[in-house]
Ligand SMILES: Nc1ncnc2c1ncn2[C@@H]1O[C@H](COP(=O)(O)OP(=O)(O)OP(=O)(O)O)[C@@H](O)[C@H]1O
């Protein structure tokens with residue numbers, strides 16, 4: 001099993017958020033999670049990425065034959081996990097290019113691969129950026145600083161395509177994107193998709209799933225997954241909302 | 247030993263004891279010491295100060311055997327090695343360097359911008375044993391680098407320097423304080439900027455743990471002149487940076503900036519004070535601090551706008567990153583405005599490093615330490631990238647790397 005979440009319960013500040021959540025993802029699969037505001041989708045994404053504010057009450061997570069809780073945040077990233085944030089953090093004064101360069105090299109180091117030099121990296125970054133319709137001038141700016149909502153999302157996907165993860169978690173990457181950007185971004189995701197990597201896509205809109213075809217759609221309500229199935233579930237939700245799942 | 251006895255005992259190697267005006271002034275200072283209750287709460291000059299060490303110190307001074315050197319590298323650049331606060335005399339058509347004179351002392355003693363109960367400045371006047379005066383002549387554009395050297399352990403240097411930038415002149419002044427021995431330097435710089443002159447003053451402070459540096463600057467700016475000061479404090483010993491500026495004629499500017507990097511038990515006290523005394527002047531006071539371990543800092547910033555000083559622009563900012571729960575940074579901005587047409591602001595943000603940013607960076611594969619270092623560097627990125635002297639930028643970068651290497 002590639003990612004196996006078993007009976008996961010998580011709380012933050014005395015509030016139980018995830019309640020006995022189960023989810024299995026195999027290599028090469030695309031999973032989508034839909035659910036009402038506040039049901040715990042971002043919490044799940046953050047717990048997977050290793051954010052330390054949460055208290056894990058119960059459960060097990062296995063990722064690529066590792067107990068995920070044995071890995072710290074950066075080790076998870078180096079092992080191939082990537083979270084595209086719902087709200088990417090602005091980091092003034094940290095230039096995008098060297099930032100991503102260090103990111104890719106810390107991953108390569110763990111994999112015992114040779115570090116990528118400045119020149120090759122600049123080339124790689126430029127070509128990936130132009131694939132995603134990102135202006136080269138933007139690469140001179142500070143990480144997320146002053147970016148528009150849509151620019152931030154695009155930049156998350158740029159990072160993803162540079163780091164080429166085994167498991168990409170996209171937390172509402174479609175929110176805030178205009179229709180053209182949505183096409184470009186989903187196109188970027190589809191290009192990256194192989195039989196060896198997997199995606200966990202959190203979204204509120206069926207639209208995204210028209211572009212990225214999920215193998216499974218899960219409905220999350222009140223901290224656990226209440227229904228799983230194929231794309232037809234997304235259409236159901238689009239039509240009737242979450243009422244009947246609650 | 248009390249201050250007065252200490253003074254009388256060491257009178258023979260203190261400057262200007264023959265001058266009646268100086269002696270009269272010193273009598274007043276001794277009275278101030280006698281009558282002060284050393285109320286730490288209400289005296290900014292006493293914050294974080296060990297009163298016993300400060301009032302009861304062993305005075306020791308040595309006149310340097312080898313007088314300091316001046317190298318005329320090329321037409322416009324000078325290197326000075328100041329030894330125990332002294333500097334050899336020098337004169338060419340661009341600059342003139344002499345010993346400090348009693349008339350300079352008397353001139354400064356009349357100034358009332360620095361509080362009467364700033365005891366460190368008072369000690370400086372009382373025990374004065376060194377100092378020099380540099381005049382930059384009219385319309386010259388020069389660069390001076392001063393290395394401040396102290397020859398022996400246990401020395402107490404009380405030094406007053408005067409800088410005069412004559413009309414239309416421009417000076418880039420880089421001062422290095424890198425003392426390794428167990429000694430104390432109490433330095434007062436008095437700077438006069440004449441019409442249309444500019445001084446860019448860089449102070450690099452990187453002393454060993456046993457060295458105390460108390461440095462005070464008083465600058466005054468005439469019409470169209472600019473005083474820029476940038477302090478970089480990497481010292482492991484105590485440093486006090488108190489810097490005062492008076493904008494006495496129209497269209498003048500003062501920019502007082504500092505960055506301090508503290509760790510272990512180190513303490514740094516900082517103060518900037520700008521007095522707007524004429525129309526259309528600008529001032530900027532920005533201090534940033536990075537504090538690790540159990541280090542402590544204070545920063546008092548003050549903008550005083552006189553009632554004639556219309557169209558003043560005054561800006562104050564204090565920022566700090568606390569890398570440890572045991573570090574503390576006390577900052578107090580103050581504004582006193584007596585004119586009505588002014589633009590003034592102040593801000594202060596001090597806190598631990600942004601955990602969300604750390605999470606974001608780590609989620610891209612960088613370690614926690616790497617993330618912390620990235621954020622510290624970015625915190626001062628603006629200041630570092632604006633250093634336009636290449637040699638300076640390199641020096642500061644090296645010291646920053648050394649500081650970061652100790653961050654765990
Ligand atoms: N630091 C915190 N302290 C208290 N409650 C929190 C904290 N962080 C999250 N929560 C709560 O946890 C719940 C789940 O939040 P989460 O962000 O996971 O929701 P979500 O499903 O991603 O919602 P959305 O669709 O709006 O993005 C919410 O009720 C939220 O208020």
Ligand SMILES: [Mg+2]
Pocket residue numbers: 041042043086171172
């Ligand atoms: Mg969310």
